Structure formats: structure tokens, C-alpha cells
Amino acid sequence: MENILEIKEELIELDPAEKYLKKMYELGNTKDLSGQKYCEERLLAREELLQNMDSSYFVRRGMDLEHIEELAISSREDRPEDEGRIDHYSNEQYILGETYNIYILRHMRYVPGSFHDHDFIEIAYLMKGACTHRFLTDGNKTKSHMREGSILIIPPGLVHKIEIYDDSVMVNIMVRMATFHKVFLNNFPEGNPIFRFFTDVLYSPKNMNYILIHTDGDESLDDGILHMLTESEREEAFSDQACDLYLKLWFLAILRHQRELEGVAFQDKAGVNTTVFSILIYIETHFETASLSRIVEEYHFTAAYLNRIFKSDTGMTIQKYITNVKLEKAYEMITGTDMSISEVSEKTGYQDDSFFIKQFRKKYGKTPLQLRKEGKI
Numbered sequence: 553m554e555n556i557l558e559i560k561e562e563l564i565e566l567d568p569a570e571k572y573l574k575k576m577y578e579l580g581n582t583k584d585l586s587g588q589k590y591c592e593e594r595l596l597a598r599e600e601l602l603q604n605m606d607s608s609y610f611v612r613r614g615m616d617l618e619h620i621e622e623l624a625i626s627s628r629e630d631r632p633e634d635e636g637r638i639d640h641y642s643n644e645q646y647i648l649g650e651t652y653n654i655y656i657l658r659h660m661r662y663v664p665g666s667f668h669d670h671d672f673i674e675i676a677y678l679m680k681g682a683c684t685h686r687f688l689t690d691g692n693k694t695k696s697h698m699r700e701g702s703i704l705i706i707p708p709g710l711v712h713k714i715e716i717y718d719d720s721v722m723v724n725i726m727v728r729m730a731t732f733h734k735v736f737l738n739n740f741p742e743g744n745p746i747f748r749f750f751t752d753v754l755y756s757p758k759n760m761n762y763i764l765i766h767t768d769g770d771e772s773l774d775d776g777i778l779h780m781l782t783e784s785e786r787e788e789a790f791s792d793q794a795c796d797l798y799l800k801l802w803f804l805a806i807l808r809h810q811r812e813l814e815g816v817a818f819q820d821k822a823g824v825n826t827t828v829f830s831i832l833i834y835i836e837t838h839f840e841t842a843s844l845s846r847i848v849e850e851y852h853f854t855a856a857y858l859n860r861i862f863k864s865d866t867g868m869t870i871q872k873y874i875t876n877v878k879l880e881k882a883y884e885m886i887t888g889t890d891m892s893i894s895e896v897s898e899k900t901g902y903q904d905d906s907f908f909i910k911q912f913r914k915k916y917g918k919t920p921l922q923l924r925k926e927g928k929i
Contacts, residue, residue: 598621656726676703678703684696684698699766776799875911
């Protein structure tokens with residue numbers, strides 16, 4: 553429990569980088585400040601940053617001192633927004649593809665944001681304060697206001713950004729799609745609105761939306777976040793599995809607060825066809841042996857019918873989806889294990905190594921061996 557309380561205190565306090573960024577933000581918005589005085593104050597703040605910054609912070613954030621100083625220069629309220637710029641973040645940029653199913657960290661404050669999307673599911677939990685999340689869909693900008701206890705769930709592909717210029721505390725949880733399929737979705741009751749949200753936005757390219765839940769002071773949600781952060785910081789044996797379980801319990805707690813939902817706009821039909829959803833789960837859990845013929849035998853429908861309803865909801869045929877899942881699993885094995893290329897090929901259900909390599913190169917633009925060599929470099 554002591555570790556939990558310590559982590560909560562650390563979350564609330566500004567870390568050295570944030571103190572530096574806050575100082576630069578305040579200096580940048582101070583009127584009638586001479587250039588010489590600005591430079592003097594900046595040098596003092598930089599010196600304090602270097603004295604107090606733990607090098608592991610840079611590694612965990614994927615930053616260096618130069619990056620933080622670039623952020624400090626642009627941390628002004630009157631800075632021109634970078635119109636048209638949309639960044640994309642892959643699983644690998646958040647370590648999800650190589651090591652973890654879940655990656656959790658506190659959102660960095662006093663940092664200018666940019667519109668971006670990502671391959672993973674992002675869950676933002678506002679532990680303290682208030683803030684505004686901005687979304688960009690089809691060229692239109694919308695806003696979502698979060699208050700203390702709010703949970704915002706953002707699906708892959710939805711363009712958004714967040715900036716916090718006060719001492720509010722937001723924790724971001726990044727979850728791999730494959731983890732969400734396996735650990736969470738097949739445990740949600742089908743009539744649940746959160747279940748409908750996920751089946752709509754995760755499997756239908758026509759519906760890009762978010763879900764906002766207001767929980768208003770449920771301390772058990774704070775505790776769940778703190779437990780996940782504790783396990784994440786430990787990086788010990790089974791820490792990743794413990795994070796999976798804590799997140800699963802955390803989602804069950806969220807279900808108690810689904811009376812007040814914002815941002816949800818379901819399709820006219822009741823989400824993804826239940827047969828299609830069942831097939832998606834089947835492919836995720838049997839990707840080594842999954843094939844169209846096996847699915848036809850399992851569900852007792854014709855291949856033509858299953859492909860028609862599957863493509864209607866997902867935008868692709870069953871075989872194309874199976875191939876994508878196999879190759880994504882292969883990517884994780886190549887970047888995250890020492891298995892040989894032949895072993896990866898076999899584990900993902902390919903009988904012919906050369907055909908596997910050809911398919912992999914077609915999807916990722918490089919062979920499995922090239923990818924592994926790049927990772928070692």
C-alpha cells in the first residue's frame with residue numbers, strides 16, 4: 553500500500569521536466585519581459601532541470617533533453633497551430649508491439665499537443681482537475697470536456713489531441729488491439745452499450761467515434777490505476793499479466809458508471825453482427841489454424857454468406873482478415889522473441905517458409921530477417 557500512496561503523490565507533483573516546461577510557458581506568456589531577462593530565467597530553469605532529471609525518465613518517455621527544449625520553445629498560448637499536421641503512432645513507438653500488452657503513464661503537462669492517431673486503443677483517465685480533448689473527423693473539429701473522474705476511450709484511427717496547461721492529472725493507458733480482443737471483449741455482455749461501442753468502432757471503418765464516461769469520485773478507479781502503475785514501474789516477472797488482470801477489473805468497475813455516456817453514436821444496426829463478432833474472436837484465439845473452410849465448418853453457413861456479412865461489417869474478406877492477424881502475430885514474434893524465421897512461420901500456421909516471407913514483405917515492405925536486423929541495430 554505504501555508504494556501505491558507514493559505513486560499517487562508522484563502523479564500529482566510536477567516532475568523536473570514539467571517544472572521546466574511550466575517555467576518556459578509562464579515566461580513565454582509574460583508581457584514586457586526583456587530578452588535578456590528571458591534568457592537568464594531560461595538558463596536557470598535548464599540548470600535546475602539537469603540537476604534533478606533522472607535519465608530513465610527520458611527513456612520511458614522516448615525523449616531527450618533536446619526534445620524537451622524544443623517543446624519549451626513552443627509552449628506558448630499564442631503559438632500558431634500546426635494546421636494539417638497529423639502524427640501517427642504505431643504499437644512499437646509505445647513498446648506495445650515488442651514487450652507489453654498494456655503501457656501506462658501519466659500525461660505530460662505543459663506540452664503543446666498535435667493532432668495524431670494510433671494503432672492501439674487509448675484510455676484516458678482524469679484523476680484530478682479538468683481538461684478538453686479535441687477531435688478531428690472528416691475535417692471537422694469537435695471538443696469533449698473531461699472533469700475529475702472522467703474516462704475517455706479512443707479507438708485506433710481517431711484523430712485527436714490534448715493539452716494540459718495546469719496541474720490536472722491525466723493517466724493514459726495504451727492497449728494493443730490483440731490484447732483487447734482476447735482479454736476484454738469476449739467477457740463483455742453483448743447488450744452492454746460499451747460492448748456495442750467497441751464492436752462498432754473497432755470493426756467498422758465507417759464509424760469513427762469515442763466514448764466518454766463520467767464516474768465522479770469513485771475511489772476504486774483511482775486504486776486500479778495506481779495498481780497498474782505500480783506493476784508497470786516494477787517490471788518484474790508476471791508484471792505484464794498483473795496489469796492485464798487489473799485492467800480487466802478496472803473495466804468491470806467502469807460498467808457501474810455507464811448511465812452517463814457521451815460521444816457514442818451507434819450504427820443503425822445493433823453493432824457488428826454477433827456471428828461476425830464471434831468469428832473475430834475465433835480468429836484471434838485460433839490464428840495458427842484458422843481458415844475459411846474451418847470457419848464454415850464451425851458456423852454451419854456457406855462461405856459466400858459468411859464472407860458477405862463479414863465484409864459488410866469489417867470491410868475485408870475472412871481470408872484477408874486471417875492473413876492480417878497471422879502477419880501481425882508474426883511481427884510480434886520477430887521483434888519480441890528469438891525464434892527463428894522458420895519457427896515463426898510454423899507458429900503462425902504457414903506450411904511454406906518462402907510463401908510466409910513473401911506475404912510478410914508484401915504487408916511490411918521488408919522481409920522478417922531485414923526487420924530483425926534493423927531491430928538489433
